[in-house]
Amino acid sequence: MSSDNISPVVTLNHIQKVFQTEDIETHALSDISFQIQPGEYVSITGPSGCGKSTLLSLLGLLDHPNGGSYLLGGTDTQTLNHRQQAAHRNQMIGFVFQSFNLISDLTVEENVMLPLTYRTGLSGQAIKQATHAALEQVSLQHRQRHFPAQLSGGQQQRVAIARAIVGQPALLLADEPTGNLDSKNAESVMALFDQLNASGVTICMVTHDPRSASRATRRIDMFDGMIIDDRQTPAHQSRPGGRDVLSS
Structure with missing residues (x-):
């Protein structure tokens, strides 16, 4: 199929986001427009307060713009009601957070399968199979009966990644995914993100870490709620690493 016939995963057109209080009006995002194509690996960088986390929240349908349009998988998200947006988010997006956000009294297996329990038409067997496949992708199938507190920080983040990819989302959103990790686990x-992208997973990652940003194939720099640069990175031509460095 020609690439001309492939629809973007994300299309943002002139997005505006304003936070208003009685005393002040803050323009968090100003005239943001870009697309993310299937299979891209995009990093969004910039100083604290530049709007990158606000942008990620809008991409994840966790917040709404004051102006502009957002198409996710070709669907205008502003035409969806709250319930429809939640269903679309569950089908289309996987999330990886800095703080892992695992449920402490659920096992690794139960944490990973959780997003699929909100989908209709999936059998218990299908959910189990998808869960085990996701855990194999992050090399943690042998930890499926453990609880989060029994895992290292790096292992917990890999569980969170398995949870994010278990439903085969069109877009993986990551918010400072290495922020709580030491250098080895980071x-x-x-x-692992490199490997997922090489297998076809579309990734959009917010990070302040230039080393993490350099792993992406495209980098969007923000400042004061605006995009100041959008470029391909050296990783677009040659991805670093390539070896499996996952630890047990």
Whole structure:
């Protein structure tokens, strides 16, 4: 199929986001427009307060713009009601957070399968199979009966990644995914992101870490709620690493 016939995963057109209080009006995002194509690996960078986390919240349908349009998988998200947006988010998006956000009294397996329990038409067997496949992708199938507190920080983040990809989302959103990790575990997680993208997963990652940003194939720089640069990175031509550095 020609690439001309492939629809973007994300299309943002002139997005505006304003936070208003009685005393002040803050323009968090100003005239944001870009697309993310299937299979891209995009990093969004910039100083604290530049709007990158606000942008990620809008991409994840966790917040709404004051102006402009957002098409996710070709669907205008502003035409969807709250329930429809939640269903579309569940089908289209996987999330990876800095703080892992695992449920402490659920096992690894139960945490990973959780997003699929909100989908209709899936049998218990299908959910189990998808869960085990996701855990194999992050090399943690042998930890499926453990609880989050029994895992290292790096292992917990890999569980969170398995949870994010278990439903085969069109878009993986990551918010500072290495922010709570030491350098060794951060490298392990970023190598896993490389592998996921090489297998076709579309990734959009917010990060302040230039080493993490350099792993992406495209970098969007923000400042004061605006995009100041959008470019391909050296990783677009040659991805770093390539070896499996996941630890047990």
